Amino acid sequence: MRKFVSFSLCSVLIIGFILLAHAQMSQMSDKAKLGRELFHDPTFKGTIKTTAGNKQGYATGLSCANCHADFDDKANPDGLIRAGHSVVGVPHRGEAKGGMIKGADFARAAGGGGFCYEHFLQRVPHDKVNPTAIPAEHAEALMAYFEFISGDNKGPEFEIAMLDEDAKKAAGEKLAAMSGDAQKGWELFGRACVVCHPTPFKAGIGSQVIRSRAPRNIDAAMARWATKIRGGGFLMPFYAPDILSDQDIADILAFLRQELENL
Numbered sequence: 001m002r003k004f005v006s007f008s009l010c011s012v013l014i015i016g017f018i019l020l021a022h023a024q025m026s027q028m029s030d031k032a033k034l035g036r037e038l039f040h041d042p043t044f045k046g047t048i049k050t051t052a053g054n055k056q057g058y059a060t061g062l063s064c065a066n067c068h069a070d071f072d073d074k075a076n077p078d079g080l081i082r083a084g085h086s087v088v089g090v091p092h093r094g095e096a097k098g099g100m101i102k103g104a105d106f107a108r109a110a111g112g113g114g115f116c117y118e119h120f121l122q123r124v125p126h127d128k129v130n131p132t133a134i135p136a137e138h139a140e141a142l143m144a145y146f147e148f149i150s151g152d153n154k155g156p157e158f159e160i161a162m163l164d165e166d167a168k169k170a171a172g173e174k175l176a177a178m179s180g181d182a183q184k185g186w187e188l189f190g191r192a193c194v195v196c197h198p199t200p201f202k203a204g205i206g207s208q209v210i211r212s213r214a215p216r217n218i219d220a221a222m223a224r225w226a227t228k229i230r231g232g233g234f235l236m237p238f239y240a241p242d243i244l245s246d247q248d249i250a251d252i253l254a255f256l257r258q259e260l261e262n263l
Helices: 002-027 030-040 104-108 110-122 136-150 165-176 182-192 218-231 246-261
Strands: none
Touching: 030 136, 104 110, 104 136, 110 136, 165 218, 165 246, 182 246, 218 246
């Protein structure tokens, strides 16, 4: 009897969630629905090229959803750790990229999404990105979707600290010198890194982290990887301290060191 009641309750909850999702979709404008599609679409409705002779401007396979949640992932975590903050609350922020995008450009750049549209989805070097190059129709659609999912929710509070090269190197050296827990590091790697690195031994959007032969200087490799996790790389986004703490990164490094030493 208890099993029957539990099964029935589970069925009711599932049906309830489905009905709630349909109700929410029915309230969404066509423009917001387009924004939702774009948020999850690596081709951005086909506007991103598949190849390019100049080694930039072609599809990476990433979508906005790879780095950002379109729900309150602090209140309702889904197990993943994304490099970017939730887009809930974007319309309330008024600026993006540490103040680099603001004023009239903020809405035209889809609350900062225009930067990702060129850099992370098309490999355009960050110093050549034009955040307002995103098609105007798509910028409006994304903002409509962000407004729909945000409502009065201002989203997470955070500050973006853009590190220069010296600060990145110093952070990497500090993190590499810390002690970490390899088991916790594996759990964190699985939650934060697998979008681009399916496993440490397999390449995806990102490169293969651990190859068949360990580097000559493992300590140097740890510092290099720590620098990229905290400071970012060409296509790799940086993980701010409120997303991955120093200890989190030290744990990930401990896991990677363990795998290297076991080769």
